[in-house]
Amino acid sequence: xxxxxxxxxxxxxxxxxxxxxxxxxxxxxxxxxxxxxxxxxxxxxxxxxxxxxxxxxxxxxxxxxxxxxxxxxxxxxxxxxxxxxxxxxxxxxxxxxxxxxxxxxxxxxxxxxxxxxxxxxxxxxxxxxxxxxxxxxxxxxxxxxxxxxxxxxxxxxxxxxxxxxxxxxxxxxxxxxxxxxxxxxxxxxxxxxxxxxxxxxxxxxxxxxxxxxxxxxxxxxxxxxxxxxxxxxxxxxxxxxxxxxxxxxxxxxxxxxxxxxxxxxxxxxxxxxxxxxxxxxxxxxxxxxxxxxxxxxxxxxxxxxxx
Amino acid sequence: xxxxxxxxxxxxxxxxxxxxxxxxxxxxxxxxxxxxxxxxxxxxxxxxxxxxxxxxxxxxxxxxxxxxxxxxxxxxxxxxxxxxxxxxxxxxxxxxxxxxxxxxxxxxxxxxxxxxxxxxxxxxxxxxxxxxxxxxxxxxxxxxxxxxxxxxxxxxxxxxxxxxxxxxxxxxxxxxxxxxxxxxxxxxxxxxxxxxxxxxxxxxxxxxxxxxxxxxxxxxxxxxxxxxxxxxxxxxxxxxxxxxxxxxxxxxxxxxxxxxxxxxxxxxxxxxxxxxxxxxxxxxxxxxxxxxxxxxxxxxxxxxxxxxxxxxxxxxxxxxxx
Numbered sequence: 001x002x003x004x005x006x007x008x009x010x011x012x013x014x015x016x017x018x019x020x021x022x023x024x025x026x027x028x029x030x031x032x033x034x035x036x037x038x039x040x041x042x043x044x045x046x047x048x049x050x051x052x053x054x055x056x057x058x059x060x061x062x063x064x065x066x067x068x069x070x071x072x073x074x075x076x077x078x079x080x081x082x083x084x085x086x087x088x089x090x091x092x093x094x095x096x097x098x099x100x101x102x103x104x105x106x107x108x109x110x111x112x113x114x115x116x117x118x119x120x121x122x123x124x125x126x127x128x129x130x131x132x133x134x135x136x137x138x139x140x141x142x143x144x145x146x147x148x149x150x151x152x153x154x155x156x157x158x159x160x161x162x163x164x165x166x167x168x169x170x171x172x173x174x175x176x177x178x179x180x181x182x183x184x185x186x187x188x189x190x191x192x193x194x195x196x197x198x199x200x201x202x203x204x205x206x207x208x209x210x211x212x213x214x215x216x217x218x219x220x221x222x223x224x225x226x227x228x229x230x231x232x233x234x235x236x237x238x239x240x241x242x243x244x245x246x247x248x249x250x251x252x253x254x255x256x257x258x259x260x261x262x263x264x265x266x267x268x269x270x271x272x273x274x275x276x277x278x279x280x281x282x283x284x285x286x287x288x289x290x291x292x293x294x295x296x297x298x299x300x301x302x303x304x305x306x307x
Numbered sequence: 308x309x310x311x312x313x314x315x316x317x318x319x320x321x322x323x324x325x326x327x328x329x330x331x332x333x334x335x336x337x338x339x340x341x342x343x344x345x346x347x348x349x350x351x352x353x354x355x356x357x358x359x360x361x362x363x364x365x366x367x368x369x370x371x372x373x374x375x376x377x378x379x380x381x382x383x384x385x386x387x388x389x390x391x392x393x394x395x396x397x398x399x400x401x402x403x404x405x406x407x408x409x410x411x412x413x414x415x416x417x418x419x420x421x422x423x424x425x426x427x428x429x430x431x432x433x434x435x436x437x438x439x440x441x442x443x444x445x446x447x448x449x450x451x452x453x454x455x456x457x458x459x460x461x462x463x464x465x466x467x468x469x470x471x472x473x474x475x476x477x478x479x480x481x482x483x484x485x486x487x488x489x490x491x492x493x494x495x496x497x498x499x500x501x502x503x504x505x506x507x508x509x510x511x512x513x514x515x516x517x518x519x520x521x522x523x524x525x526x527x528x529x530x531x532x533x534x535x536x537x538x539x540x541x542x543x544x545x546x547x548x549x550x551x552x553x554x555x556x557x558x559x560x561x562x563x564x565x566x567x568x569x570x571x572x573x574x575x576x577x578x579x580x581x582x583x584x585x586x587x588x589x590x591x592x593x594x595x596x597x598x599x600x601x602x603x604x605x606x607x608x609x610x611x612x613x614x615x616x617x618x619x620x621x622x623x624x625x626x627x628x629x
Contacts, residue, residue: 102616113615116566278447284444284447
């Protein structure tokens with residue numbers, strides 16, 4: 001496929017998606033919102049993975065972003081759209097501070113510290129009830145755009161497009177090449193003058209900021225935060241399963257994975273109302289064992305072989 | 308000449324320094340214990356019991372990390388599954404959970420074999436992050452399976468012997484929980500003897516140090532991995548039975564034990580089994596101390612996190628200075 005055709009198709013898809021509210025009902029719209037929210041989380045997780053660091057902290061930064069957005073509006077009276085940016089900033093800053101400590105030892109230590117993050121943030125938030133409302137959480141007077149579904153959808157679409165663009169830009173950046181060389185061989189990277197620690201901290205902060213941004217938007221859309229809801233393990237599990245299933249270390253893997261699993265989970269919820277998460281566990285295990293390149297990797301391999 | 312002399316005296320110094328350090332550490336522990344016993348005796352007793360609960364669960368994780376070089380993120384979930392099976396045996400057959408630990412050893416040994424052959428074996432050569440993802444997925448499968456079968460409602464069995472207590476002066480405390488102290492010490496001694504005196508244990512030590520070298524001298528590395536993984540899973544599964552005698556169980560109960568076990572393994576350092584017992588005392592006593600402060604007990608759950616952070620800072624300093 002040449003470049004012009006490719007960009008034409010992308011443009012057409014974008015127009016179709018942007019016009020979705022005019023020809024689709026409320027249910028497809030809210031489903032699209034959910035899928036795109038998880039898509040950006042999956043993308044941000046994958047971006048950090050490309051540097052060889054595995055983070056289980058998605059739900060943690062997602063929740064921090066949610067709380068930052070809601071609390072800054074409640075206490076600071078800030079414009080809802082600005083609070084979403086503030087959410088990104090807060091989560092990014094948290095990751096920066098954490099990264100400065102944790103990324104000194106990588107791999108195992110980093111993965112496990114991030115595995116504990118959502119729980120740690122949840123404990124902290126629950127234990128300062130004066131600020132956060134404790135167990136009950138905090139409710140906004142009204143959702144963003146006063147609950148206007150079209151505008152909400154376009155906001156989420158904008159974030160999703162932004163996420164995909166960010167991932168593609170990242171893939172072509174100096175940062176990416178530095179990180180890839182770190183993943184391939186840290187010693188070689190170091191001896192060619194790459195400041196491994198600095199680049200990893202930057203990548204960790206950026207991806208956490210994206211997760212915080214999504215969390216802030218999510219909290220603004222639904223108008224509330226609570227310790228159980230905002231730090232729910234689902235916000236780590238689903239993006240992870242989507243990225244692994246779609247194919248890790250490429251932009252289109254998490255995107256395709258999010259669409260496929262997002263649609264599948266709607267059907268699963270009907271058949272297994274409780275414990276449908278087991279399917280995500282099986283998908284993660286099976287994809288790693290039998291489909292290490294993911295769905296996108298499989299397809300591109302076959303397409304390449306044919307042409 | 309002078310260099311050699313200097314080196315030897317340096318060696319002597321390190322030996323003395325090590326001994327001194329150990330003595331100082333022992334004195335520190337003893338001093339803290341005396342202060343605690345006088346100030347808040349229940350913190351000391353319950354803290355030691357809690358520490359040993361953590362230690363007995365962390366020991367099998369340390370074994371897997373020491374030999375296979377991977378962290379099993381499904382570790383706590385295996386413990387949780389063991390607790391549920393003990394619960395099931397008790398409800399269905401009236402089997403005492405403490406007795407159920409014995410058949411569970413066998414059940415989980417077989418489960419360990421199956422898990423290793425079907426999954427772990429295939430990622431041993433893969434990147435570390437793939438191994439972590441895989442065991443994370445396994446943990447998710449186990450906890451959600453339990454969720455499907457038994458729902459997320461907490462379960463507990465009523466056993467009359469668990470409320471046994473004793474009194475010293477005016478202070479009374481539960482004695483049943485000392486079973487965790489016994490179990491932790493027993494598992495530690497058992498594992499140390501296993502590593503030292505059995506053929507599999509000796510092979511495991513060699514494989515843990517250098518798998519290529521071990522293979523060259525004719526050790527079946529794959530079989531050693533299989534045995535060590537299965538033994539660890541058997542132990543942690545049986546520990547679930549001990550755990551559920553005193554605690555209520557729910558599908559997510561294992562998760563924090565995975566994290567706390569890793570905290571202990573990280574504090575003790577790779578392959579250091581007996582260190583886990585000492586490190587667990589720090590974690591358990593600190594947690595119980597915070598729990599005993601009125602109005603702040605909710606913060607006890609983040610102590611292990613602070614400890615991991617501390618370990619990371621100290622380790623990276625050490626690495627930079629060498």
